[in-house]
Amino acid sequence: xxPWPLNIEVPFEPWxxxxxxxxxxFNPSFVRLxxxxxxxxxxxxxxxxxxxxxxxxxxxxxxxxxxxxxxxxLVADGEDPRAVLVNGRxxxxxxxxxxxxxxHITGTSMVMAxxxxxxxxxxxxxxxxxxxxxLGGGPPGRSNPGxxxxxxxxxxxxxxxGLIYAHAPWQVIVLNxxxxxAGASCHFxxxxxxxxxxxxxxxxxxxxxxxPWGPGQLITxxxxxxxxxxxxxYVVGACVFADTAPFAPQQMTPHPLLxxxxxxxxxxxxxxxxxxxxxxxxxxxxxxxxGDGLRLLCGVDDGxxxxxxxPRAAVQAALKPWPAPPSPRFTQLADEDSLQADAPIVVQxxxxxxxxxxxxxxxxxxxxxxxxxxxxxxxREPALFMAGLAPDFERVEVVLADADGADWAARTLxxxxxxxxxxxxxxxxxxxxxxxxARAPWALTALDEAGFTEIDLLHIDTPDPATVLRGLQxxxxxxxxxxxxxxxxxxxxxxxxxxxxxALGYGMESLFPRxxxxxxxxxxxxxEQWRWFV
Numbered sequence: 001x002x003p004w005p006l007n008i009e010v011p012f013e014p015w016x017x018x019x020x021x022x023x024x025x026f027n028p029s030f031v032r033l034x035x036x037x038x039x040x041x042x043x044x045x046x047x048x049x050x051x052x053x054x055x056x057x058x059x060x061x062x063x064x065x066x067x068x069x070x071x072x073x074l075v076a077d078g079e080d081p082r083a084v085l086v087n088g089r090x091x092x093x094x095x096x097x098x099x100x101x102x103x104h105i106t107g108t109s110m111v112m113a114x115x116x117x118x119x120x121x122x123x124x125x126x127x128x129x130x131x132x133x134x135l136g137g138g139p140p141g142r143s144n145p146g147x148x149x150x151x152x153x154x155x156x157x158x159x160x161x162g163l164i165y166a167h168a169p170w171q172v173i174v175l176n177x178x179x180x181x182a183g184a185s186c187h188f189x190x191x192x193x194x195x196x197x198x199x200x201x202x203x204x205x206x207x208x209x210x211x212p213w214g215p216g217q218l219i220t221x222x223x224x225x226x227x228x229x230x231x232x233x234y235v236v237g238a239c240v241f242a243d244t245a246p247f248a249p250q251q252m253t254p255h256p257l258l259x260x261x262x263x264x265x266x267x268x269x270x271x272x273x274x275x276x277x278x279x280x281x282x283x284x285x286x287x288x289x290x291g292d293g294l295r296l297l298c299g300v301d302d303g304x305x306x307x308x309x310x311p312r313a314a315v316q317a318a319l320k321p322w323p324a325p326p327s328p329r330f331t332q333l334a335d336e337d338s339l340q341a342d343a344p345i346v347v348q349x350x351x352x353x354x355x356x357x358x359x360x361x362x363x364x365x366x367x368x369x370x371x372x373x374x375x376x377x378x379x380r381e382p383a384l385f386m387a388g389l390a391p392d393f394e395r396v397e398v399v400l401a402d403a404d405g406a407d408w409a410a411r412t413l414x415x416x417x418x419x420x421x422x423x424x425x426x427x428x429x430x431x432x433x434x435x436x437x438a439r440a441p442w443a444l445t446a447l448d449e450a451g452f453t454e455i456d457l458l459h460i461d462t463p464d465p466a467t468v469l470r471g472l473q474x475x476x477x478x479x480x481x482x483x484x485x486x487x488x489x490x491x492x493x494x495x496x497x498x499x500x501x502x503a504l505g506y507g508m509e510s511l512f513p514r515x516x517x518x519x520x521x522x523x524x525x526x527x528e529q530w531r532w533f534v
Contacts, residue, residue: 004370005259006314012306018071022047024269027299030282031083031090033117041083041092048270052097052105054079065297065307072121075113082281084209087158089180090115095149107146114180128186134173135191150206167204168196172247192246195323201235201256202226208283218243221280221296229364230514232275235259238315251319262533269303277301346383347411361518362388365457365484372456378468379461381405383412386421396421397452401462455479461486469500476504483521509534
């Protein structure tokens, strides 16, 4: 079963707002000058925020990464900084937005700015705009030509900086920054490539400048995102790699260490986007001896800054050897002869969408439960929920609500080799007459509840969810599971189901504007348990 993200149990420690109503502060990096002095290098956008109009500032912080002074400006046009210290100089790598004559955004480039940090404000020394696609051939694994972002720097010696240029494939470039100061030149020396990072939570993108981990190792915390329910959710993982060439990955967390709460969102800071954002850009060791934990400094929902202390033991337990098995994916297959090695596989009829529209709901359920005892699915097309969530649960009970869907569910079950799934066809009940043969739902008037125990999640997708709810009254009153329901679009029908849920002590949450048929139902007495989502 999948572990919960650590920040469900360990709270973030938010920063105060410096200038509420004038600026929003977020996406902070971190640089330590010496044993006594440290700074956060942060992004600040004016209120209301405008995409591509960020600025970069620095502010002194204490041992727990809390601000101790007022921010002072560094860059008038830039965002998402990452800072490192090289021979007493601070190098700030940031994103510069490029515009045409009409001020329309045409792309981005990476820029390095160098500062003498001995006094506030820092003395600027030089600026170096990085060439795009320094390895040639266009952006690796990126869908937006013309955009360069998320280069992650780490110090190699007094004149050289490594840059994690890409994560899939894994590419590290060595940048010679020279002795520094005005007029000094920079140039790329070497590049190294290794097998890329893969996991089933979206494309891996840049994060924190690396810190020492084990002997000969560095650790960096990255981010990724995917559509969950009806919004994009950012998650954070970790990667350990060698601190010498070719800098190849050695370990990786197969599941998120941190996840942005579904109940948050960028919109609360004025952005016209439905996304819950968690963006790590700074990290330091904290504690005695070799360090009790790693404190991450993160941007939250593109409008706040917060830190979180991750116990070293928890991070160590989450890391697994690399290379890892292929990441899970969903594949449309009408013929099992063409099966590939990746899983889970959803076997579907020809012409079905390659990624079923309910995939974001499966992801939502994946986060909602974090693993559990029993998943009960009552559905016309149960294959996606069955295959996608089976690894999270001890048992999966599937009641097939469609004569045609039964065949595809059985084929999906066989294709994935799932050992914890049981398929149930309602016994003694013929398909309803008058329905096309290919879409012949059973009349689910009498569900046998005897075998359904310890239900933690119930998914219902049938033409008549009210009948299913009546047939499962005993189970719902005993186990009080969370429910994901697909309802009709008629207001009267939805109102009738909501009234039925209220009679069972459930409240209905409409959280899915991208999938208006879907609704989440939670037992009223345990709603606080799911504050992460509602």
